[in-house]
Each structure stands twice: as structure tokens, then as C-alpha cells.
Amino acid sequence: xxxxxxxxxxxxxxxxxxxxxxxxxxxxxxxxxxxxxxxxxxxxxxxxxxxxxxxxxxxxxxxxxxxxxxxxx
Numbered sequence: 001x002x003x004x005x006x007x008x009x010x011x012x013x014x015x016x017x018x019x020x021x022x023x024x025x026x027x028x029x030x031x032x033x034x035x036x037x038x039x040x041x042x043x044x045x046x047x048x049x050x051x052x053x054x055x056x057x058x059x060x061x062x063x064x065x066x067x068x069x070x071x072x073x
Contacts, residue, residue, distance in 0.1 A: 005031070018052040021045075026060070039069040 005028055012020035025045035032038035042064055049057035064070035 002031070018048050019054075021048045022052065022054065022056060022060075035067070039064065039067055042067070043069065 005024065008020070009024050009028070011017075012024055022045050025041045025048065029038045029041035029045060032041055042060060046057060046060040046064060049060055061070060065072045
């Protein structure tokens with residue numbers, strides 16, 4: 001992961017900025033070159049989206065399902 005993204009993630013965690021965390025973990029997933037890393041970051045984005053109660057959670061879950069990292073119901 002790029003150092004800049006890492007710093008922004010740490011700052012968002014320190015500030016408990018859920019919106020930023022969702023966006024940054026999604027960005028990290030899009031930058032990931034390995035499947036496990038991509039799914040790890042998407043899962044984090046999804047969990048923060050669920051906690052925040054934002055609509056993007058459905059899209060993040062759909063992406064996890066499409067990648068086989070989440071079971072479709």
C-alpha cells in the first residue's frame with residue numbers, strides 16, 4: 001500500500017472518521033494486487049459502512065459476493 005494512503009488511513013482511524021475510513025478502505029481495495037488483500041480491505045470498508053448505516057454498504061457487499069468473499073443469500 002502506498003505510504004500516503006497508509007498515513008490517511010491512520011489519520012482517519014485517529015479521528016474516528018467513518019466516512020473517510022469507508023472511502024479509504026475502498027481505495028485500498030481498488031489498489032490491491034492480491035485477491036486476499038482486496039477482500040480484506042473491502043471487508044473493512046463494508047463493516048464501517050454497516051456501522052455508519054450508509055447505503056454504500058449494499059454496493060460493498062455486492063462486490064464481496066461477486067468476488068466470492070461473501071455468501072449470497
